[in-house]
Amino acid sequence: MTMEIMEGSIAVAETVRLCRPQVISAYPITPQTHIVEGLASIVADGRLDAEYICVESEFSALSACIGASAAGSRVYSATTSQGLALMTEVVFNAAGMRLPIVMGIANRAISAPLSIWNDQQDSIMMRDSGWIQLYAEDNQEAIDMHILAYKVCEDHNILLPAFVCFDGFILSHVFEPIDIPSQELVDKFVGPFTPYQKLDVNDPISFGMYATPEYYLEFRYEHDQAVKRAAEAIKKYGKEFGEIFGRDYSELVVGYKLEDADIAIVAMGSICGTVKDAIDEMRAEGKKVGLLNLRCFRPFPSTDVAKALAHVNTIAVLDKNVSLGAKGAVAIEIKEACYGSNIPVYDYILGLGGRDVRKKDIKKIVDLAEKGEGDMFYGLREEVL
Amino acid sequence: MVDRTIENFDCGHRACGGCGASSAVRMILKGAGKNVIVVNATGCLEVFSTPYPETAWKTPWIHSLFENSSAVASGIEASLKKQGRLEKEKVLVFGGDGATVDIGTQCISGAFERGHDFTYVCYDNEAYMNTGIQRSGSTPYDADTTTSPAGVCSTGNKLPKKDFPQIIVAHGSPYVATATMAYPMDLMKKVETAMKTKGPCYIQVHTPCCTGWGYDGAKTMEIGRMAVECGLWVNYEIIDGKLTTVKKVKRVPVDDYLMAQKRFRHLFKPVRNDAEIAKIQAIADKNAEKYGIDIE
Ligand SMILES: Cc1ncc(C[n+]2csc(CCOP(=O)(O)OP(=O)(O)O)c2C)c(N)n1
Ligand code: SF4
Numbered sequence: 001m002t003m004e005i006m007e008g009s010i011a012v013a014e015t016v017r018l019c020r021p022q023v024i025s026a027y028p029i030t031p032q033t034h035i036v037e038g039l040a041s042i043v044a045d046g047r048l049d050a051e052y053i054c055v056e057s058e059f060s061a062l063s064a065c066i067g068a069s070a071a072g073s074r075v076y077s078a079t080t081s082q083g084l085a086l087m088t089e090v091v092f093n094a095a096g097m098r099l100p101i102v103m104g105i106a107n108r109a110i111s112a113p114l115s116i117w118n119d120q121q122d123s124i125m126m127r128d129s130g131w132i133q134l135y136a137e138d139n140q141e142a143i144d145m146h147i148l149a150y151k152v153c154e155d156h157n158i159l160l161p162a163f164v165c166f167d168g169f170i171l172s173h174v175f176e177p178i179d180i181p182s183q184e185l186v187d188k189f190v191g192p193f194t195p196y197q198k199l200d201v202n203d204p205i206s207f208g209m210y211a212t213p214e215y216y217l218e219f220r221y222e223h224d225q226a227v228k229r230a231a232e233a234i235k236k237y238g239k240e241f242g243e244i245f246g247r248d249y250s251e252l253v254v255g256y257k258l259e260d261a262d263i264a265i266v267a268m269g270s271i272c273g274t275v276k277d278a279i280d281e282m283r284a285e286g287k288k289v290g291l292l293n294l295r296c297f298r299p300f301p302s303t304d305v306a307k308a309l310a311h312v313n314t315i316a317v318l319d320k321n322v323s324l325g326a327k328g329a330v331a332i333e334i335k336e337a338c339y340g341s342n343i344p345v346y347d348y349i350l351g352l353g354g355r356d357v358r359k360k361d362i363k364k365i366v367d368l369a370e371k372g373e374g375d376m377f378y379g380l381r382e383e384v385l
Numbered sequence: 386m387v388d389r390t391i392e393n394f395d396c397g398h399r400a401c402g403g404c405g406a407s408s409a410v411r412m413i414l415k416g417a418g419k420n421v422i423v424v425n426a427t428g429c430l431e432v433f434s435t436p437y438p439e440t441a442w443k444t445p446w447i448h449s450l451f452e453n454s455s456a457v458a459s460g461i462e463a464s465l466k467k468q469g470r471l472e473k474e475k476v477l478v479f480g481g482d483g484a485t486v487d488i489g490t491q492c493i494s495g496a497f498e499r500g501h502d503f504t505y506v507c508y509d510n511e512a513y514m515n516t517g518i519q520r521s522g523s524t525p526y527d528a529d530t531t532t533s534p535a536g537v538c539s540t541g542n543k544l545p546k547k548d549f550p551q552i553i554v555a556h557g558s559p560y561v562a563t564a565t566m567a568y569p570m571d572l573m574k575k576v577e578t579a580m581k582t583k584g585p586c587y588i589q590v591h592t593p594c595c596t597g598w599g600y601d602g603a604k605t606m607e608i609g610r611m612a613v614e615c616g617l618w619v620n621y622e623i624i625d626g627k628l629t630t631v632k633k634v635k636r637v638p639v640d641d642y643l644m645a646q647k648r649f650r651h652l653f654k655p656v657r658n659d660a661e662i663a664k665i666q667a668i669a670d671k672n673a674e675k676y677g678i679d680i681e
């Protein structure tokens with residue numbers, strides 16, 4: 001293993017190259033731009049033999065991926081925020097057509113007001129689209145999850161698209177040491193794309209037919225079952241990934257100092273790094289705090305969450321999103337997972353639109369949770385309200 | 386030579402009896418040859434041909450959404466190219482006029498600009514038929530539709546038919562043509578030419594719709610011919626930006642064509658609206674002058 005210091009987006013582009021997509025179709029949007037630029041130059045330099053379709057919109061980007069995937073090619077796209085919102089109709093459609101498309105999401109806030117900075121509202125708004133959603137804590141995870149995603153999505157027992165989510169700027173633009181795996185190992189793990197079905201004049205099939213009320217419910221059921229099955233597939237291939245690359249992804253939820261914790265923080269993405277540092281300091285002060293890092297939001301690993309949190313007496317959920325008029329999306333899931341346990345679950349909406357979250361904030365949130373204060377926007381600047 | 390024995394669009398689909406679009410598609414698939422992958426936009430054609438688990442298509446077919454067919458086709462073309470399949474297999478899009486001149490325009494513009502090797506056929510029944518005869522940008526002036534209803538204060542659709550083929554010409558397409566299902570040999574030949582031409586080609590096909598236009602389904606061919614004979618529909622080919630062929634006619638007044646369809650009935654009943662009919666005649670006259678269709 002050789003560690004290189006590299007920008008997150010470039011590392012993602014280099015890793016996508018190793019996965020050998022045959023068609024790439026994407027449209028630039030901050031903070032995803034460096035990925036599509038990176039891939040464009042990789043193709044221009046002949047380092048990847050792929051068709052790069054320079055589309056006129058995100059809507060077409062994902063639509064072209066649908067066509068290319070249905071015609072039998074491995075495909076890649078990446079986007080964020082407004083781009084993902086523009087794609088909405090195609091996002092749901094691609095999943096319903098059960099095409100194994102992998103798409104990187106450099107998480108960013110949603111307009112209005114316009115904000116190019118990080119939160120996770122964009123991928124969360126696609127919660128019900130039937131895509132797998134993985135969340136990376138750091139850039140190593142971001143690239144590993146890309147490789148893993150191809151393996152899981154293309155499994156003929158799964159056949160789903162996946163978002164690999166990594167926080168915009170905080171990860172996409174950060175330089176950190178990273179192990180870019182060898183082509184040989186990626187080839188060994190991912191292998192060539194073998195479509196389950198494809199558009200082929202030698203074997204004509206009809207893709208994307210409409211379903212009457214006699215069939216629609218069953219299509220949705222089978223789709224739901226596939227997303228649920230993906231949990232086991234991620235675990236299985238995550239373990240295999242560990243054996244080949246030395247980094248294990250066999251768990252959808254990862255604890256940090258959680259075994260003996262009284263208070264559990266639940267979080268997704270890069271904020272987990274800050275939380276871990278804060279936990280180390282709180283532990284030194286004698287506070288038994290732990291972290292549950294949600295690596296996978298869809299399928300939602302309810303049972304794993306419930307098991308991991310069963311022994312704690314307080315749960316504080318950090319949500320970089322909000323379902324306006326309700327709660328943060330993660331908190332809603334955690335409450336459901338812990339239903340019947342009587343453990344209080346407090347929700348903290350924070351970090352929206354790139355608001356910095358520091359160790360001291362995590363400590364304050366733990367104090368609030370201990371006092372039973374939660375279900376709030378954390379860190380509001382009262383003076384501007 | 387068009388192989389007229391090819392039958393890639395099967396019978397038993399759910400189109401209205403006398404549907405112009407369904408006949409057009411059957412002919413178009415003969416013109417398109419054997420190895421064609423079809424992309425179909427949401428609309429009548431998609432709905433009447435593929436209620437799961439039945440399909441009328443005997444050639445590979447994909448439907449994704451209403452407005453993204455040319456982007457889907459772009460992806461298919463790129464994929465075929467990458468796999469070395471593009472020599473043998475060709476991509477053909479079917480979009481209704483709504484899918485084409487309205488909601489899908491951006492995707493079409495992108496695909497034509499990028500120059501993918503595919504043929505786009507707009508079957509033009511001059512309204513959103515699948516959703517109940519609402520107007521589109523391709524609906525002719527004064528047509529009565531459910532969103533441009535004729536009434537005391539209205540004579541129907543207030544806007545002229547959008548000249549979409551010219552928009553495609555402006556993209557530098559090597560082959561742009563118009564055709565109608567009422568002239569099958571011409572239609573099939575044009576499709577064959579488009580499919581053999583490298584790059585993005587476009588054909589807009591007039592496909593009368595008995596249900597939406599209001600006439601007896603047995604008269605579809607007749608209505609289609611009348612449109613050409615009065616000059617409201619012009620059949621032409623534009624190759625590399627130059628008008629190369631035009632269907633010439635001994636032109637007749639627009640009245641008979643209009644009178645034959647319920648969508649224009651308000652122009653004749655309860656009283657004849659000479660002023661509006663004259664405006665429609667002026668549209669035909671302008672077409673005749675622009676394309677030189679009149680046989681002297
Ligand atoms: C985004 C979106 N908007 C609206 C619709 C509803 N819709 C389905 S088909 C259609 C009209 C299709 O018109 P056209 O393309 O002319 O085809 P036709 O039905 O006339 O053959 C509409 C409005 C849709 N499916 N998707
Ligand atoms: S409504 Fe018109 S276009 Fe649609 S199937 Fe009937 S005749 Fe054909």
Ligand SMILES: [Mg+2]
Pocket residue numbers: 481482483508509510511512513514
């Ligand atoms: Mg129409």
